[in-house]
Amino acid sequence: MATVELSSIRKVYPGGVEAVRDVSLVVPNGSFTVLLGPSGCGKSTLLRMIAGLETTTSGECKIGERVVNEVEPADRDIAMVFQNYALYPHMSVYDNMAYGLRNRGTPKAEIDKRVREAASLLAIEDFLSRKPRALSGGQRQRVAMGRAIVREPQVFLFDEPLSNLDAKLRVTMRLEIRRLHNRLNATSIFVTHDQVEAMTLADQVVVMNAGRIEQIGAPGEVYKHPASRFVASFIGAPAMNLMPGKIAEAGIVETPAGRLPYDKNRFHAAGEVEVGIRPEDIHAAGGADGILFTPELAEELGATRLLHGSFGDTPVIIAIPASGTVHEKKEMRLSIDPAAVHLFDKVTGRSLVR
Amino acid sequence: MVEHRGFSRFVPHIVLCIGVAIIAFPVYLCFVGSTHPQDVTSNGQMPLTPGPIFFETYYKTLFVGSSGSTREPVATMLVNSFIMACVIALGKISISIISAFSVVYFKFPFRMAAFWLIFITLMLPVEVRIYPTYKIAADLNLLDSYAGLTVPLIASATATLFFRQFFMTIPDELVEASKLDGAGPMRFFWDTVLPLSRTNIAALFVILFIYGWNQYLWPILITTRDDMQTIVIGIKKMIVTADALTEWNVVLATAMLAMLPPVTVVVLMQRWFVRGLVETEK
Known part of the structure; x- marks a missing residue:
């Protein structure tokens, strides 16, 4: 568990496109923060910069007490759940979850213990020996979350993890993610363009537009007291x-x-x-x-x-x-x-x- | 799918049967010819049923050799051809998978230039660069060696292109997930790229094995010793055009034997082959 602190983060792509402009944000320890905005607003870029998958043009990214700008993604003590799950298609569910731990040289018994714990938490114990292609979308999503959980990271990053699921499953998984967050009590950062997801999941909603933060606040707060015309028109259906x-x-x-x-x-x-x-x-x-x-x-x-x-x-x-x-x-x-x-x-x- | 009834149901079968007959008949005739004494074939009265000397001919062909201009037993040629085809196929696959990996997953200066340089070699098959290649091989003392037979044929733009296209369909998230899982580039290559490319590798192996097996021009230049020649060259050398009689039964038996390994490779790997060319699931 850790606080994530971003100060004056900017991202300029080669070619001059400024995806993130001067964003400063504190994600308190143990909070569930949702980055919300229309597509192209820079929310995913921001998340990927926290993950270390994108370089930061300027500004400082701190996870816990450590400045991580120059730290490799694997060493940032984070785990990420991708939109398309990004499971290794040729590995079994068990291996998918164990892979990251093996690469870190975790003892075999410890890996086994953690994988089984996460599997029972997510109710995927019966699928451990299957390949991802034999699973449904919801099950794959659970495996992807399992892969994140076994790492016991300080911060969970979710990049629109629910948008590939059908409407009904999305509602169930949404609740499940929230329940999981309450249980693991880890800091979570969740990117979505779906305001309902944002409102239901978040302790803190960060509304973004055109690379800038429009408003930071509790879900009720951004709904009741929108800080700008953009927030007012984006939140509420x-x-x-x-x-x-x-x-x-x-x-x-x-x-x-x-x-x-x-x-x-x-x-x-x-x-x-x-x-x-x-x-x-x-x-x-x-x-x-x-x-x-x-x-x-x-x-x-x-x-x-x-x-x-x-x-x-x-x-x-x-x-x-x-x-x-x-x-x-x-x-x-x-x-x-x-x-x-x-x-x-x-x-x-x-x-x-x- | 169109559903046919009555007579029209048989039309596709008839067409297919005719096609099979056209392809299979010469092969059958070749087999029949290899089981008759040479004078039967030579006098132009080719029988249509197998003859009496199947075992003698194949024994002689494999282990004794013809009495014509090449006396090498065909077993040696088979081994040579097999080694050449395998080394070419595996060499092409390993080199091109590595170069495709570097072109797709690494950003380095002149990356696209490197890719286009590889691409340009498509326009330079052995036949075009035959003199300089021969000169280099000769200067390096590669004549009459397996290295000389195979190395000049290994560099391959086609396979590099093929793997590049395949790698580009692997989702970026998989690379990113690997990064987060603490796998460096080499780990990613071994643990993810290679297993995912299995069917593609198999498909390419089939194509390249046959490519290597059928090489004619290069082996005829680079080998002079009988014990280094490949089976395709062997067939050519057995057909005597001058005063002697061609031992047609041996020649035809050699042709039959020359067909076996490529056919075996195709039959054994056809499932992988088809999957490798059509599979899209990642």
Whole structure:
């Protein structure tokens, strides 16, 4: 177990592409940190730099008390689970797990003990003599995790390990990874582009965009208080509604939806802003007051229903409980809680929170 | 797959049978000729059934040799050919797998230049560079030696290319997993690349063994002693064009014997051969 500390890490590829720009991050000892972002945001590159598979252009990477910039991947005391599992196809499950230990000269009895322990932890004892190709995707993923566990590393690195699994298995494996983390209590860094994975797994979510960190926080925190327009639109499904606005007076913002009150103790804003409201924070108003909304299309999700429509000219999605019937094209009146209105800077996209 | 009914079911079989007959008949005729005394074959009345002297001919061919211009028993030639074919096949495989490994997995200056230099040798088979190659072999005292027979034929761009293409299909993550597992480049080569290439190696071995076995021009130049000649050369030398009678039964028996080892290699390794050429699972 160890703390991972990155300070001012940069990665510039030959040819000038800057994949990671000045990232500083502390992954506390024993935490489960998820690097979340769209593809190409530099999250995998960052993980691979921690693993030592990519060189660091500048900055310092510390695992525990040791600066590991120049340390070989094998000597960094980390283990990594790859997206496509990267199991050795010609080796049995047992050998796949034992290979790294053998290369390190671990005594045979010790290897056997550790492999069997990990196998029973992951419920793959029955497959130890099989080749990876005789296993299903979920089983292969377990073997890949087993290979990481037997090393007893200080840090576990996961590079989108669930994206090759089908939806149902992904949910089970997600829980299992979390359970395993709680049990082993090791520091874990997990890369994903799936916000649901990030929200469910993480103690700490690191939202990345274009090589930079947009926000670091607990899952609830990044959802409730997005630090930028990017985080607001990336986290939450469906995405947060964004519309232009203009501050009319303190506590009131002029939007296509009309004059909306906002929490003036939280936001400090003036002039042109970007207004964000989550679909689930928009409710049907009881009476004839409220914002006029014209639904065009309804998406039935079971418990909730998504209505695509518009406030005036601005397209908006709202999420309402799926009870009752909705007549498409029939106008409705909506209300928005002032506490649910987010304001972002029009130019920089940063949250205008005080 | 098209499903045929009635008569059309037999058409493919008939076509295949005709094909087999076209290929097999000369081989059969060769076998028949090797079991008749030389005068029967020589007078142009080739029988279609095997004759009486099967054992005598093959014994004589293998262990005594013909009485023509080469008197070497064919057993020696078989051994020579076998050694040559094996050394060429294994030599080509080992050299090209190593060079492909270095070109694919290591970054060094002029890496692509090295690759293209290897590639260019595709345009320079022995026939093209025959004089300089012969001169070098002669200067190095390689005439009438196994080294002389094999070394000039070993450098191979085809096999290097073949392995390079295969290595490029091995996922990068496997290299990275090996790095994390503490395996250096050589370990990775032995523990991962080599086992994964098994079927490819087998397929290449079949192709290259036959390539080596069928060499004609180079062995005829580099060997002068009868006990160093290969079986392909032996057949040629046994056919006397001048005043003497060609011992056709011995010649044909030699031809039959010359066919056996390549056929055996193909039959024994065909499963691997097909897998090595078509297998995609990594």
